[in-house]
Amino acid sequence: MCEFISWIEFKDEILYMTDRDLETSNGRKLLKDVGYEDIEGHGLIRKFYNIADGKGKNKECEDFSTPDNFPFDIVRDIKKGLFSRFGVAVKILTKPARAQYDAARKTARVQYGVACQTGRAQYDTACKTAFWEIVNIKENRIKAWQ
Numbered sequence: 001m002c003e004f005i006s007w008i009e010f011k012d013e014i015l016y017m018t019d020r021d022l023e024t025s026n027g028r029k030l031l032k033d034v035g036y037e038d039i040e041g042h043g044l045i046r047k048f049y050n051i052a053d054g055k056g057k058n059k060e061c062e063d064f065s066t067p068d069n070f071p072f073d074i075v076r077d078i079k080k081g082l083f084s085r086f087g088v089a090v091k092i093l094t095k096p097a098r099a100q101y102d103a104a105r106k107t108a109r110v111q112y113g114v115a116c117q118t119g120r121a122q123y124d125t126a127c128k129t130a131f132w133e134i135v136n137i138k139e140n141r142i143k144a145w146q
Helices: 025-034 042-049 072-079 095-145
Strands: 006-010 013-015 057-060
Touching: 006 042, 025 042
Parallel strands: none
Antiparallel strands: 006 013, 006 057
16 A cells, blocks of 8 residues: 555656645546556556556655655645645644644544444344244245145
């Protein structure tokens, strides 16, 4: 799995995707086809720019300690906030932003847990209902043969 931020060095270009790219018709189609599961990945970049596997060099970096770790264009777009749909570089958040991020994650975890419990309870109920329907069908068949 690729890390936030990923790019491909292809010929003399640095190819990557931003929020702007996702808003194009091609970007919306890609999201519909592949979803957000591996949005940071090189595969999405390759599909967007129509670059075959093996062409260009896959690059990625998650060390946000210095802008020198990234190509200039990516640094510029980070500063513009054009990666908001791709991931969060937690290490570069200010203290208030980090607190807000942590609170949002905590809330999301709680909501996820509730949704899982609710879904599991509904699944268990459906399984029990199906089981007893099968038992009743079998009993009715046996009675029909008696």
